[in-house]
Amino acid sequence: MPAEQKSITEECGIFGIWGHPKAAELTYYGLHAMQHRGQDGAGLVVNNGKRLLSHKGLGLVNDVFSFAEFSQLSGNVAIGHVRSATEGSQVYENVQPLLFQSQIQSMALANNGNLMNADRLQSELEHKGSILQTSSDTEVVAHLMKQRSMEVNETAIADALNQTSGAYGFLILTDDKLYAAVDPNGIRPLSIGRLGDAYVVASESCAFDQIGAVFERDVLPGELVTISDDGLQSSRFAMRGQRRMCAMEYVYLSRPDSDVNAVNVHASRKQMGKELASEAPAAADIVVGVPDSSISAAIGFAEESGLPYEMGIIKNRYVGRTFIQPSQELREQGVKMKLAPVRGMVEGKKVVMIDDSIVRGTTCKRIVQMLKHAGASEVHVRIASPTIQHPCFYGIDMSTYDELIAANYSLDQIRSMIGADSVSFLSVTGLEKSIIKDKTIHQGICAACMTGYYPVTTDSTNSGNTGSQVGLRGGSDHGKQI
Numbered sequence: 001m002p003a004e005q006k007s008i009t010e011e012c013g014i015f016g017i018w019g020h021p022k023a024a025e026l027t028y029y030g031l032h033a034m035q036h037r038g039q040d041g042a043g044l045v046v047n048n049g050k051r052l053l054s055h056k057g058l059g060l061v062n063d064v065f066s067f068a069e070f071s072q073l074s075g076n077v078a079i080g081h082v083r084s085a086t087e088g089s090q091v092y093e094n095v096q097p098l099l100f101q102s103q104i105q106s107m108a109l110a111n112n113g114n115l116m117n118a119d120r121l122q123s124e125l126e127h128k129g130s131i132l133q134t135s136s137d138t139e140v141v142a143h144l145m146k147q148r149s150m151e152v153n154e155t156a157i158a159d160a161l162n163q164t165s166g167a168y169g170f171l172i173l174t175d176d177k178l179y180a181a182v183d184p185n186g187i188r189p190l191s192i193g194r195l196g197d198a199y200v201v202a203s204e205s206c207a208f209d210q211i212g213a214v215f216e217r218d219v220l221p222g223e224l225v226t227i228s229d230d231g232l233q234s235s236r237f238a239m240r241g242q243r244r245m246c247a248m249e250y251v252y253l254s255r256p257d258s259d260v261n262a263v264n265v266h267a268s269r270k271q272m273g274k275e276l277a278s279e280a281p282a283a284a285d286i287v288v289g290v291p292d293s294s295i296s297a298a299i300g301f302a303e304e305s306g307l308p309y310e311m312g313i314i315k316n317r318y319v320g321r322t323f324i325q326p327s328q329e330l331r332e333q334g335v336k337m338k339l340a341p342v343r344g345m346v347e348g349k350k351v352v353m354i355d356d357s358i359v360r361g362t363t364c365k366r367i368v369q370m371l372k373h374a375g376a377s378e379v380h381v382r383i384a385s386p387t388i389q390h391p392c393f394y395g396i397d398m399s400t401y402d403e404l405i406a407a408n409y410s411l412d413q414i415r416s417m418i419g420a421d422s423v424s425f426l427s428v429t430g431l432e433k434s435i436i437k438d439k440t441i442h443q444g445i446c447a448a449c450m451t452g453y454y455p456v457t458t459d460s461t462n463s464g465n466t467g468s469q470v471g472l473r474g475g476s477d478h479g480k481q482i
Helices: 023-033 067-072 118-127 137-148 154-161 206-211 247-253 265-279 295-305 328-338 362-373 411-418 428-435
Strands: 012-018 041-047 052-058 077-083 098-100 107-115 166-174 178-182 191-195 198-202 214-218 223-228 231-236 286-289 313-315 339-341 350-355 378-383 422-425
Touching: 012 023, 012 107, 012 166, 012 178, 023 041, 023 067, 023 077, 023 198, 023 206, 052 067, 052 107, 077 107, 077 166, 098 137, 107 118, 107 137, 118 137, 137 154, 154 178, 154 223, 178 198, 191 206, 198 206, 198 223, 247 265, 247 428, 265 295, 265 378, 265 428, 286 295, 295 350, 313 362, 339 362, 350 362, 362 378, 362 411, 411 422
Parallel strands: 286 350, 350 378, 378 422
Antiparallel strands: 012 077, 012 198, 041 052, 041 077, 098 107, 107 166, 166 178, 178 223, 191 198, 191 214, 223 231, 313 339
């Protein structure tokens, strides 16, 4: 997501298709639908029947691909990736899919997530003679597979993944098969669809809608799906744990038209707004939402509270990527250029401003200031998620306590710092009620950044891990930070 607006970034989105003559073009459209999951790089690898061909680059999907290039990317099978880089890692070599050419068997890998024990695994690989060309933990898995077997197959993939610890959704393309796998706790999303006789795999179901595919099912925790000319086969590489889908997929990361683990994202966000209105009502005249990911929650808050919803903040959709910069100063300037108050709606009004989350607090402060400068008499901030007090080690760019405002300040201090007349956050219970509809499907969510309960801990094996409270200061080592 755009850093100047929220400062939460998802690691990436992945897309794969098997059995369609326009595989590369459809991968382009699938990646475009998931552009919100990563804007720093994009790429695809296509199997033309003779070899695997790669095209990738830095920037947006439209920046990386031109339609003239697709004439060189013919084939029936492809995988693609959009990447959101952490600060300091915006390098071409890390853009996925990673392609490995071999006389025996070529392969390409794309990953959505983070391996917590990647540093240790890389060190062990290097002591055994491996030379890694990137700083991506995806390459670690490639080397682990090749150590197990010269040929990448179900056994080699299972052995490699069982040495890892973290949250991930993998696509692995070889000369004759496409593999899809999700971590044993199901923290990262990955779904399977059909487009005629072709199989499609994507991080979000909105990619299926983009190309006219039909959703079939989610890849299950600990499941390894193999797609080939023989059809689709399923096996298990690890004992399935309780599914702990990332709560931030519902709060902020996913597109509102996506269904994540059988729950529509817009519907869950709207319910978060309703729960928030019940838990923390405000004496106000209107409700406004911060575009775009907070609009659904703002509508729910307005419906539940009986207050009118108004377009009090608009988003400038023509601000280029030039303004998305890593420095805090430029990030703050970007907020002014991206968002603007609607003076005619907020002037003289007591405003309830709905936002989906607060990480550092800088963006929220700027928006409150904008609303008051536009004449709002009061601004009551309501956040449609619990306080984020702990780092994320599963693929979202929130890696230290120091950058989390709720980890360092009380609620009243936060209110004072952002300049609001009042501030309240949704409870964890309210969040769970908004997401978990059917307990036969939803055993729970990963809300580690809010609760400190981490379902996967550093260097724990995939099987039998029950998670622990390791998010507290002075807790156990979390391995590689993102």
